Amino acid sequence: MKNKKQNTATETWEIMQCAKESLGATSLQKIFSRGQTQINRYCSTPINEDHQRNPFDRLHLLFTLLDEAGERELVIAALNHLSRSVGCRTQDTTEFTPDKVTVAEECLDDYPEKVELDRLININASPEIVRRQGEQTCREIMETVTSYEMHNAEQNKK
Numbered sequence: 351m352k353n354k355k356q357n358t359a360t361e362t363w364e365i366m367q368c369a370k371e372s373l374g375a376t377s378l379q380k381i382f383s384r385g386q387t388q389i390n391r392y393c394s395t396p397i398n399e400d401h402q403r404n405p406f407d408r409l410h411l412l413f414t415l416l417d418e419a420g421e422r423e424l425v426i427a428a429l430n431h432l433s434r435s436v437g438c439r440t441q442d443t444t445e446f447t448p449d450k451v452t453v454a455e456e457c458l459d460d461y462p463e464k465v466e467l468d469r470l471i472n473i474n475a476s477p478e479i480v481r482r483q484g485e486q487t488c489r490e491i492m493e494t495v496t497s498y499e500m501h502n503a504e505q506n507k508k
Contacts, residue, residue: 392405467480
């Protein structure tokens with residue numbers, strides 16, 4: 351087994367270069383069904399005139415366009431699929447913003463998501479679909495918690 355080395359790659363071409371160093375050019379050729387020259391282009395710095403967008407750049411563009419088209423959940427599903435190979439999942443890093451006026455309305459807003467989660471479980475839906483719905487349910491609940499915290503903070507000021 352190889353010793354772990356410090357990974358300093360931050361740009362997609364650097365990631366491709368590290369992958370080439372770790373797995374070898376032949377492995378990348380097989381994975382991407384591309385020749386040696388194309389793999390080298392993927393791994394080259396953008397200042398090199400022979401550089402071409404690599405698969406990471408293309409996925410980033412795809413995900414950006416899908417998100418702009420209102421397909422955020424599809425992007426999240428794709429990212430979760432990719433990250434499954436290392437046992438990870440995506441997680442929202444944004445603050446939860448309540449979308450209802452009152453805490454009571456936020457509470458009521460939780461029910462449809464929870465009911466849908468239970469329905470998916472009862473029909474034996476795919477575990478990935480159930481997990482995504484569970485995550486959506488948790489987001490709705492966190493909106494309620496945030497609404498309650500904001501309301502409580504306002505009450506304590508009085």
